[in-house]
Amino acid sequence: MPPSETRPRLTVAVTGLNATDSPGPGVAVIRALRETTDFDLRIIGLSYEALEPGIYLRELVDKTYQLPYPAAGTAALLARLAHIREREEVAVLIPNFDAELFNFIKLEPELRALGIHTFLPTLAQLDARDKLNLAAFGAAHGFGTPASRPMHSAFELPAAAETLGWPLVLKGRYYDAAVVHSLAQAEQAFARLSGLWGVPLIAQAFVAGQEINIAGLGDGHGRCLSAVPMRKLTITDRGKAWAGITLEDEALLALARRFAEATRWRGGFELELIRTASGELVILEINPRFPAWIYLTAAAGQNQPAALLRLALGLPVPMMEGYAVGKMFVRYAWDLITDHTEFQQVAALGEL
């Protein structure tokens, strides 16, 4: 890597610092960005809560500012970002939460006016791959997806089970899911998920098979610049990957390319798939952002966050070919030590 003083300085803001047991992708995105040879980076963390671990990872995050929750709307978000922009020369902003993307996409022109570049899907792209629209999306583009239906009330559960069969997968609009095997379990899960995430929930037919994820980067013109498939080797009780391994399978890469081409996807994405016993690839979810395991793409030779940084700045990014197959990640828990004064500064002043 060229010495930092020979590289241009660039300030990048990143959300998703909640590197917890159900992690946001921000810390992994920052770790990958730190390996870019293009720029000497100053990283601004953008957090929602004072105990997001990334805030205190000072070797990765130079400075953190808190943001208003997405429910506060675009005006509050823009005001906060304008305030931050007065203090930091943020040139690129990389949002990493599903729930915040709508606001950031809506604000793209205003952010650009502030000198802040993003590289995000369009609102139409965001909507098309929404869990509520996934089956229609699959049908329109010829992708295998599970049968599903929206659920506004627990009273709809028997009908959903009748149509989709047991077991049933109940999913929150943005996060969380439960596999249920009986009406009693379904009612309990419905109460928990709707209490946490609101309605509608999504009821999805359960598909048995091997779970595979693909992290990809679309250039917005139909080209998939990078795709790295990964199989989860260890899964937490919340279904999150705790260890994983990169795979070599042309069918998976072809699927990612077909997705980027069909949608003209702009930005990072993650396809969550099941490969059935007969080899069919079924898309369970399409996440409109990088996954929490995104650092594995950099470790395997395709640094997707660094490439997205270039795309946001309008710099050319060649198609990335080849990656290390069998490259593994094993996540771990680490007790990060900080001081109450730092916590108080975040909690009271909204920055650190």
Place this chain on the structure above:
Amino acid sequence: MKLKPNIATSEAGFIFNPATGDSFAANPLAADILARAKTGLDAAAIKADILARYDVAPGQLEKDWDDLLAQLRDFNLLDQ
């Protein structure tokens, strides 16, 4: 017996399927058989070599051979 071309094997008996991420540990004899199969030796030649080197009855070898093939097929390691 023909292993899929992308299956990686090591002298220590470690088998890795890069298409699925599965890995397996073979005992020394199975590792030896797989290594020979990867060099292109056919089943008859490998079996003849085993009969020459080990004190095993031909009938027992056939049975164990079939068991090994069934396992390799089950693990999705063989070219169909």
